[in-house]
Amino acid sequence: MSGITRRQAIGAASAVAGAAVVGVGAAQGSAVAAGHGAEPGSFDEVYLGRRIQGGPATGHGGHHAGHGGGYSVRIDGDELHIMRNADGTWISVINHYDPQATPRALARAAVDDLQGAALVPLAPATR
Template sequence: MSRLTRRQALGAVTGAAAGIALVGVATASADTAPAKGNGKAAAPGGTAGPASFDEVFQGRRIQGRPTEAHAHAGHGTGYRVLVDGRELHVMQHGKSGWSSAINHYERFASPHEAARTAVTSLKGASVVPFDPTA
């Protein structure tokens, strides 16, 4: 019968603590890193925001444009992205960038980049409408 030694227990606890600390540092870095690129244009209301786009990417039509304030209170101007005419929910995370409902844990420099990555991730599947109340 094998028993756990103090050295083994200390090693396991130290390894777990180091792993947790590393995840915390990586998360903090991702949330505070400025987004790269500057696809900014005047959004409705006169504030600078990402530029509109309309293109075919990997056989899918992706469109994006700034919109007026939406249901999320306090977010000011929004941004709408469509993939083949179906809305892809995108959100801005302060200065750390943008994410989509498809690639929620990744940050992108612009909603255009988030839309392109979502199309790649979908691999031909359709976008399903996002309902935050469900």
Template sequence: MSQLTRRSALGITASAVAGLGLAGTAYAATSSAPAHGVVPAAGDEHSGHMGGMDHTGHSAPAPFDEVYQGRRIQGAPTQGGEHAHHGGYSVQIDGKELHVMRNADGTWISVVNHYETFATPRAVARAAVVELQGATLVPLA
């Protein structure tokens, strides 16, 4: 018979903690509160329309172009091309592409914040700027 070793006990504990963390993230993503405490900035929403959605079909988020924490972030819908399978939206930080994807539930993720979901591409871009802490975004190969 095998005995419980310190290594296996630590592994079991780490797995349990990771599972609880994922469960908490899933719960937070389904709650009615804004995603990860992100409060929409002025101009993100206007009455009569879903937050930040475009007027054409209400399916694609509206384009944005702003300076956030000293970094220029831009986002706009794309027409087909290589980005069509990523939600049809392109996001750039200081002119360099931030790879974003739209999840089946309508939330967005990026390569910088791959395990966090956000309500809009603008929120994804802002979170990436915070996470980069001034570092240059390196495009995917």
């Protein structure tokens, strides 16, 4: 017998596995942090006949203002409710289950999904 107990062996194996997980987590965290480092720029263009605009939110708060990370997207002048995910991707009320890499890509995907329909604003929160 080597003199090592089962408890010590399990503890050592757990420590090695834990270190491996921490190493992988740190690498993934660095990748996510790198994605968060570059803030999206402003855009204003016509896409499939619809005017899409995006840029830093300016002074219009509201119930959902914090979800977009201080960024606002508009389609034909109407605000598209957006949210930034923890991994740096973006989603909206139009394509909630189809994350996009940038707000511009999100606006274009929303225009695609709307198929010519008007963007209807969300109802204000009632109290």
